[in-house]
Amino acid sequence: xxxxxxxxxxxxxxxxxxxxxxxxxxxxxxxxxxxxxxxxxxxxxxxxxxxxxxxxxxxxxxxxxxxxxxxxx
Numbered sequence: 296x297x298x299x300x301x302x303x304x305x306x307x308x309x310x311x312x313x314x315x316x317x318x319x320x321x322x323x324x325x326x327x328x329x330x331x332x333x334x335x336x337x338x339x340x341x342x343x344x345x346x347x348x349x350x351x352x353x354x355x356x357x358x359x360x361x362x363x364x365x366x367x368x
Contacts, residue, residue: 296304309317342350360367 306314306317354362357367
């Protein structure tokens with residue numbers, strides 16, 4: 296049985312007066328996702344619009360470790 300099917304089965308057993316709590320919880324989960332997505336999209340757009348010509352430069356992990364004075368083993 297999938298998680299979705301298990302949730303559906305549990306909802307069938309839940310008393311009617313508790314459904315509003317379940318609805319509020321599920322709505323909160325969905326709202327968090329939308330907020331997270333909006334935040335990530337904002338960061339992505341800021342990165343895309345950043346005029347810094349070096350924004351996509353990269354270094355190897357070894358070079359970064361060397362710059363930071365970290366010894367790799």
